[in-house]
Amino acid sequence: MTMKFGLIGGGVMGEALLSRLIARGIYQSSEVIVSEPLSSRLDFLKQQYDVAVTTDNSEVFTQVKEVVFLAVKPQVFSAIAQELADIDILNKEHSPLIISILAGVPLSQLEAAFVQLPVIRAMPNTPATVGAGITAICSGAYTNAKHQQIAQRVFSAVGEVVEVSETLMDAVTGLSGSGPAYVALLVEALADGGVSAGLPRAIANQLALQTVLGTAKLLHETKMHPAELKDRVTSPGGTTIAGIAKLEQAGFRSALIEAVKAATERSQELGK
Ligand SMILES: NC(=O)C1=CN([C@@H]2O[C@H](COP(=O)(O)OP(=O)(O)OC[C@H]3O[C@@H](n4cnc5c(N)ncnc54)[C@H](OP(=O)(O)O)[C@@H]3O)[C@@H](O)[C@H]2O)C=CC1
Ligand SMILES: O=C(O)[C@@H]1CCC=N1
Structure with a gap:
């Protein structure tokens, strides 16, 4: 089965998004893979959403064709970037769109970690869990209209979506994120x-x-x-x-x- 959506970090926000995307049929369970360090959490997510799970983030990158969704704490971003540095994502047949919801982490850092990949920085909020969220998104240098449509589709499944310039993303985080x-x-x-x-x-x-x-x-x-x-x-x-x-x-x-x-x-x- 083709994996279309990969989630790295199945915590509070990761699960909120995952649950709605599956419930709304944006992605089928069989098209989703989730990566998490804690095996008890993986067991729960597998049982609850019938998704593939792994403790190896690189598996997500190598298997997923459409979206790799980063939902780890900003404090572990550099470790993850390091971990993925050796994977030849660019030479995959289809490079996935990277969507990051990490507070504070700018597109410049994301694009330095995922060289030449399309990246979208986003800031959703917890009412996403019940489809009443609001997400601000801003697009990186390697994105095109199709990537923006994918991000719109993903975040529309959990509420309203606004596009802002990256200079406003920290303010969005301080207002609607928190x-x-x-x-x-x-x-x-x-x-x-x-x-x-x-x-x-x-x-x-x-x-x-x-x-x-x-x-x-x-x-x-x-x-x-x-x-x-x-x-x-x-x-x-x-x-x-x-x-x-x-x-x-x-x-x-x-x-x-x-x-x-x-x-x-x-x-x-x-x-x-
Ligand atoms: N909570 C919110 O309201 C919002 C949060 N955000 C952003 O979303 C991100 C996640 O926040 P939140 O869901 O609250 O945090 P959580 O701690 O609930 O989720 C993060 C998850 O990532 C897992 N994790 C830790 N290290 C790794 C790793 N190396 N590889 C893969 N997974 C890992 C954690 O596992 P473990 O617990 O075992 O360490 C945890 O399950 C943050 O960057 C935050 O800024 C954005 C908008 C709103
Ligand atoms: O408190 C935090 O850092 C995250 C980002 C926005 C909401 N929660």
Whole structure:
């Protein structure tokens, strides 16, 4: 069987992508090979998705014809690049497209490791797991329209896709890549506030989650500016403005701005 999709690193994001690509029929299980160091994890992925597995990354490179998807931690990238340096990928009949989702690792480093191969750098996020992700992509020097279509097809299976210039990829990482964690913190803290105000935990969790989900849906569907929605909720002399005054006092907006900036800077550091 021809292997079309190879995943190097079957962790959180690797599995999120893999599960949707198979569920949506973008790739058949029999066309996928996953490489991972941990055999218990490989056993799980094999059993769950019926894919071929290996502990040898070079097998992925030699077998796969369409996409090699890198989903390891940025910290192990140089070890992997070293490992693959000896493989003659260029002389394969079909050179695969390399898609990297590694935070911070720039196209220049990827293209130095995969000489003359088409490379696309991408930054998805964890809502990809339920098809509600957003991925920013930017293309390397050796890509063509077909490679871009492949990347669009892969990431469209897990949510929205935007194309950005590479100079913006660290900022994307700081906002939408890391953003699900900020929103999860918000949901948790809102529920804690409800419990503090006397609500039972289960009801507080449900109210907090649905409030965030519903607000996002409202903004998304109506295209209303967030400031307008805030104004609509805020009755003169009412409850909401009392809450907002506390948020402003605590530096809520500034904390989020600083969080995105800090994550962006960390992404830049990871690429050095
Ligand atoms: N988590 C997220 O929300 C997002 C993550 N990313 C990026 O995705 C990448 C993966 O992140 P995430 O899924 O969270 O991390 P995980 O640690 O969950 O996944 C990485 C996987 O790679 C495996 N691995 C380690 N070394 C090797 C190796 N030499 N060869 C093959 N596989 C190896 C790890 O195995 P083991 O555990 O045994 O070491 C692990 O299963 C990162 O580069 C991150 O920047 C991008 C967008 C969002
Ligand atoms: O925290 C990280 O480094 C990764 C990249 C974006 C989300 N998670």
